[in-house]
Amino acid sequence: MSASIVHQESQPVAAPPTTGLRERPWLRFSLRRLGGLVLSFVLLVGVTFVIVPLIPGDPAIAAAGQEASGAQIEYIREELGLDQPLYGQFLDYVGGLFTLDLGTSFTSGEDVASVILARLPFTAELAVLAISLVLIISVPVGMLVAYLTHGGRRPWLDHLFNFVTSLVYSVPQYVMATLLVVVFAVGLGLFPAAGAENLSSLVLPTLALMLLPTCVVSRVVRRETAVVLDQDYIRTARGWRIGQVRLFGRYVLPNVITTTLTLSGLILAAQLGGAIVIETVFAWPGLGQGIVDAILSRDYPVIRGTILILGLMATVIIILVDVILAIIDPRTMEAEA
CATH class of the missing domain: 1.10.3720.10 (MetI-like)
Known part of the structure; x- marks a missing residue:
């Protein structure tokens, strides 16, 4: 009796079937690529917003013209939303992206x-x-x-x-x-x-x-x-x-x-x-x-x-x-x- 028990205990126990990502290569592959796409999008949003204001020149002056008065330039700046703090502009920018709104062109007034x-x-x-x-x-x-x-x-x-x-x-x-x-x-x-x-x-x-x-x-x-x-x-x-x-x-x-x-x-x-x-x-x-x-x-x-x-x-x-x-x-x- 004890010998049979020992024999039974010595038998290898079958591992339960795995259903993780390792057994689903296409799912793992898709999740990796989707994660890379999301990360790329986040980085692009942040980088594009930060580097664009580093371009020399004032967009308000470019939109108003070199002959515009100070009051006209300030009015254009307010119309373009450039009078807001940078974080406020960023929140507006990101909020627009969630609604597929890339903004409005400063020069033509068309949808971007x-x-x-x-x-x-x-x-x-x-x-x-x-x-x-x-x-x-x-x-x-x-x-x-x-x-x-x-x-x-x-x-x-x-x-x-x-x-x-x-x-x-x-x-x-x-x-x-x-x-x-x-x-x-x-x-x-x-x-x-x-x-x-x-x-x-x-x-x-x-x-x-x-x-x-x-x-x-x-x-x-x-x-x-x-x-x-x-x-x-x-x-x-x-x-x-x-x-x-x-x-x-x-x-x-x-x-x-x-x-x-x-x-x-x-x-x-x-x-x-x-x-x-x-x-x-x-x-x-x-x-x-x-x-x-x-x-x-x-x-x-x-x-x-x-x-x-x-x-x-x-x-x-x-x-x-x-x-x-x-x-x-x-x-x-x-x-x-």
Whole structure:
């Protein structure tokens, strides 16, 4: 009897099934990304409110005009709510955000949300077109160069590729934009130098925005492809006489795409900031040109609203890339455990 009791006690007790976050990777993943989005929003609200008043100049004078009297300036200041303490202005700002109210433009009197929505399609069109061309060009070029130079073959091509990409990458975007205008607009007259009248107006700003990230992504793809080509399973696949197109499409590309998508998401988020410079050079009527105009006129609500929207867009883009990567390779979620 005692032996049977001892035997029963020695049997392992089954652990109760766990239903925590560790057993639900998608729930854990979603909560992490949602928390990151909320934190980014809070930081953006605080930073945009604090840094905008540091811009030199008085928005009341800018709105009233240089010839306005002191009484007129004080009246404008009161109308704009600038006579309130800073904490009072912040509470009004945050309260408006909870009702999706970004405020009213100091210069035009329009709703800031309407101002942003009018310019947003131009910036989105430019950024999406640029990053699409970056992927279409850089991924095949990087993989092709890696294949042609694999095993020490064609060293001249490897040196030429590194030289060209390094040279283009070293040129600042505003310098590149200016060079494109001088050569293709002023010199050759092939494309408009500014404006957004037709599709040809997209060519130069898109080129200026995509050249630098194309060099970065193509170099990363070339390096990742070279690493994959040295793996044992690639040698085995070649031993099976698999064609090059199938080899790259089935075995090389899936292993390269993860790094490429991650980098492309970061680049697309950065493109939203780089668009400010490019849009200014080409007088492109997007958010970049709008925020420059707002800074010159000390239009605080438009500046804050534009920076907030651009920041949120960049955060959402990075989250979407993380979701795509998690769908392609669920191991990326497990790595966060």
